[in-house]
Amino acid sequence: TNMVFKLMAQMPWPFLVALPAAFIALIQLGFSKDDIVETRVANLWVPTRSDFTQDRLYAESVGKGSRDPYGATAFSAMAIARDGGNIFNEARLNELLERMKKVEATTIYHKGVTYTWDDICFQNSLGKGTVYKMPCFRYSVLDFFQEARWYFTENHRVTWYNELVRKLLVKPLVGRYGIMDSYCNNITVSALSQPDVSLLPNDCNDAIRARTDETFLPELSKNPLLLLSDIRGMEMNDNCRICIESRLEEKIDFWTDSYKNIFETLFSKLEGWADVAAENASEVQDLLQKLQSISESIDRTAVEEWY
Secondary structure, three states, X not given: OHHHHXXXXXXXXXXXXXXXXXXXXXXXXXXXXXXXXXXXXXXXXXXXOOHHHHHHHHHHHHOOOOOOOOOOOOOOOOOOOOOOOOOOOHHHHHHHHHHXXXXXXXXXXXXXXXXXXXXXXXXXXXXXXXXXXXXXXXXXXXXXXXXXXXXXXXXHHHHHXXXXXXXXXXXXXXXXXXXXXXXXOOOOOOOOOOOOHHHOOOOOHHHHHHHHOOOOOOOOOOOOOHHHHHHHHOOOOOHHHHHHHHHHHHHHHHHHHHHHXXXXXXXXXXXXXXXXXXXXXXXXXXXXXXXXXHHHHOOHHHHHHHO
């Protein structure tokens, strides 16, 4: 190595020409190859001998040539009766029902793990925390009949209500519907609750009339329940939506303070009577604890949930 550097120091010109030429040739050779840019993190960091990599390679080999090698496969078929008769008669539907039950009741035991229909079916959840708490998605003509509801357990019903009906419909819409009906129009409000309806805003008058007045926008379906979907579809800059949101915030804050004050006042009054009612001290203390517990549990979230 020392001899090379010594030679370069003694005769620099050949090296000044030869080395750049060699580098240029190597660079040109590199440009002649297709650039490979790895865009999949798994190919960079996941060990090639891991189970994940082996599963991925298997999936790619099975789905080779398809647009999405990891996607689900689909198979469509049309069934006809062997005798050419109606396939939707009672006997054949019952036979199909029994076969579906048998398929969905199948269990497989492999390497110490038991797999059921819920492990392989499509979409058995409504999101995080609901996996295995919802029935598997199923699209069958039998689902038009009550007999096909054997798979819808009580656990599924509770999840369906809490995660779908209550969270997506009842909680965000029913309270807003109440605000619209009571505080953002002067059509449906009773004169008993609001003697001077002219004092109320009329921002939601047209929205309510569209679903209740046969002469107003007759092309729309007249059903007050459709106001729930109308509220969901309103833009946040819609005057009716602005009224609903602002009044909702105002009323929730007012009710929170009011209810908390009521129970705090009851607690204070009962605490003052505790000495007088000495013979019932245990019952009074029990009531005081309950009142204190209720008072401490009242916050904005609890009131909004109640409303």
